[in-house]
Amino acid sequence: MRKNKTRKITPSAADVPSHRTAPTPPAERTLRFGDRWNYAPAPEAPVDIKIRPRYELFIGGKFVKPSSGKYFPSINPANEEQLAEIAQGEAKDVDLAVKAARRAYNGTWGKMSGRERGKYLFRIARLIQEKIRDLAVLESLDGGKTIRESRNIDLPLAAAHFFYHAGWADKLDYAFAGRRPRPLGVAGQIIPWNFPMMMAAWKLAPALACGNTCVLKPAETTSITAMHLAEIFAEADLPEGVVNIVTGAGNTGTAIVNHPDINKIAFTGSTGVGKLIAKSLAGTRKRLTLELGGKAANIICEDAPIDQAVEGIIQGIYFNQGHVCCAGSRLFVQEGIVEPVIRRLRNRLRVLRVGDPLDKNTDIGAINSRRQLERIREMVDSGRREGAEYYEQSCELPAKGFYHAPAFFTGVADSHRIAQEEIFGPVLSIMTFRTPEEALERANNTPYGLSAGVWTDKGSKVFKLATQLRAGVVWAETYNKFDPASPFGGYKESGFGREGGKQGLAAYLDFD
């Protein structure tokens, strides 16, 4: 038996023990994230996923060749290999699609009872849910997003949008007190490349629930899952022409916007293109909703739980490689907590795993396209030139494919381009503020107004800031949360109209 040395019973306050090893000096207080224990690769194997060598247009319930006979390649951004060829739809194809949609509107869908429409939507939702794994792999192959996100977020949300709106289809008459809704007709819908399936669901589900028929154009770089969605529509026996999908580039979109027999345009994408669309629709009777860019402020007050706020920062800007219109790309940190926030952020960045989107452990996948990667690099150069301090995670990026390490800028001024323009990549601009009033003023000092985030332990501060932030969505103590029941949309140059919730339905209805 061992004799113990210390034998004092009641210590004084000064008697706190000088145990433990000698403290590490401040300069060396860093955490090591090395290779004590490495995760083996855990790839989701795409072996049983059927990618067709060529995808046609989906018009009038059939897969048809484009009138031009032209196809363009769809690239896997993770390895720059061609996945498939996509039909290049042109004005003539758009015209056929609109005609098919009009026929379906007049012939079947427009007349169908809400209850019947709901049945189709429920069926589509269930089919998406059944195929989530396959669709998620396709989404990751085509767009570069991580399987972790496509499987756990994108696809479940896409299914949820169909489920949610299926439930509305037979209740529209009671949704708007004293007003009798009716569908608009044919809706032209143009969606972006950052959430291909989810955006398709956001657009199609409410339009169909309200009794409209659709012509959808997926983004040029991410058309594959939309065509698999078309197969789901066919499998669900959706009447022909109710949804038509025309793939192609910008001019295909222009043809949809300018088609005279379209009643409504819904566009999600860049503010630049949104402005062009608004111009071309001026003076027509077409209805329009736009969901455009953003440069959201994520405000961290000094009474916030810092460790949790850092998670919110990560979710805000590195989710989906930062390809998120509502990304928390301008971080405002109250001056008193700048050092601990940045220290934790650096540590957190070091455990973000960048690489193969199909590996289940990957946190940050591939940038969607070479063009976007160049745009991000160009913005990073501009930030450095203008004098902000750049930090990026030192990780080895795959030799092939489009990748960008997660990064942030400190010492950013409001006048810098990186504080004003959308980077649309995993690059954060960090600014500091002294009082919540100052943060509010500067957060609102942007042409955009899509979203914002607030972090504080004080409820009254949350309410004060949330009500005064000029943004369509304000998250408190969380970030980048989506729900089909919650309306989503922008202020100012981030667009107008809402998607999701009852407000989202109203965008696809006329009232007597």
Added chain:
Amino acid sequence: MVEERAAAFTKRSIKTSAKLEGLHIAFSMLDLTTLEGRDTPGKVMTLCHKAMHPAHERYGVSPVAAVCVYPNLVSAAKAFLRGSPVKVASVATCFPSGLSALQTKLDDTRTALDAGADEIDMVIDRGAFLRGEHALVHDEIAAVKSLCGDVHLKVILETGELVTYDNVRAASMLAMRAGADFIKTSTGKVSPAATLPVTLVMLEAIRQFFFTTGIRIGMKPAGGIRTAKQALQYLVMVRETLGDDWLTPELFRIGASTLANDILMQIAKSSDGNYQSGDYFSLS
């Protein structure tokens, strides 16, 4: 946000070589525990032998970090473990409630120390903490630590009774300031015991303490960790929150009893290619 982050650690896919390595690391961090009113030297003997020689040597499993027993059984455990690297941890300070006079708690601790305990797992007075007498809790920990001297002190917060994350964080900081070498979630007598979110809050407190003082404090989740899969999730959390330096039995322990066999079964499966019946593994 705490729950969300904690859930993210469960999504890491730990396969093949990473899994096997993780299982070995986790096993080496075990505090094999028996804390029952019916404990006898005989029971402690089987536990100690399991601690030293957990499985057939072809599996290459190293001994656990420690066994954890009541003070009266420390001397028995010491005797059975003589010559092995396995340490003896003893609960103390009127475990599990800690609702006794300080002097009684110190006597209890001294019993364990005199019997040769290498580590003391003390409980805090949750009643005092919850009614706001933080200074009292602090001073009691400091008193026990000063009695322990170089003997490692683990401070059990009993997070299931503190309930809120704010309380857990505050109690963690308080315990570390008062002299804890380790902070530990639970006694195992209260449900919920260790959970991933509560452990995360404590790891974040340890991180803050390290950044401000330069001192590395250890962490011990205990209670409710029964499967190898859960153990790996805790390792992932440590690895991604505090980094490599904490992936050692010096700074991370798991208090458990049934977990050991599940890890051994998984290790055997990795090596033999198939799961063995539970009958191939000694119950204790």
